[in-house]
Amino acid sequence: MCMKRIFVYVVLLLVSATHAGAQDSSLLKLLNDSMDVQHNHYAVTGTFKATQLVNLPTTESPARKNLQFMIMHRFGKLNDGAYALFGLDNAEIRFGLDYGITNRLSVGVGRSSYDKTFDGSLKYKVLQQSTTGMPVSLSAYGLVTHFTQRYSDKPYLNARFRTSYTAQLLLARKFNSNLSLLLAPAFTHINLVPTPQDKNDVFTLSAGGRYKITRRMAITAEYNYLFNNQVVSTDVSRSLSFGWDIETGGHVFQLVFSNSRGMTGPYYLTKTTGTWGNGDIYFGFNITRNFNWSKR
16 A cells, blocks of 8 residues: 555656656747847847938938937048138138937037028838848938028029929948948928029939948948039039048047038039049048936
8 A cells, every 4th residue: 555655656756857847948949039139030130220321311310218419521622722721711611419309309400601501301211121121221311401601792592492402312222330321312492593494402322331441430331422513603523431430439530532512412412512532622520429418
């Protein structure tokens, strides 16, 4: 009788252990699957390190409750020669503030010395690239620019509504930790054009990229293609720009070479007059500083 009881107890113990082992195995499998999901499914960040590639906006924007202060500076043309210190005697500058309302939506304002231009912008991230599922990031960008420069010799240019509107779709993909590419079709409406032959509505297509060369340095390039027969009264060129990005803590410092003097949408997209072949190259820099206003 005693042996039967012992046998029954052993069988019950083995059954319990087997059942517990199965439960542990099942729980361990669920935990591993969960860890795999977390490991393999996440948003791709850091496609670009700044909100501007060179002149062209990127898909990046300040995070929620973050304020970004940006200085864009362009000297004169290198072919101005030694008398103008190869352009360093002359300069254009833009100050900009961008604020993240949410992690997807940001608003910005700016002021440029070139044509004494004011600008306001909105950027919304429609799609976020992820490691599985979404292959690209997509942002919609809207820009309003208003120039206030006064002309004593050209009074017709002193019209009240000297405003331009630019809409861009910013499509980007980070291919690996080093390479990111950007494609940006744009539509610009210009209220005041020089002649009736010039189009008020102008279409452009921009492309650019960033390649990381060290942990804190990268090279960038962008090309803005202006379609033919839209701006006819001015000998315009297509904007080509290069940059060298240096990350220094909370700052992103960009050295810039471009044939565009203007730094906001309508200028580098539709009003570039310099050419690289003639040495019409504007050297300059962008400095970006981010401030976090959220409570910690």
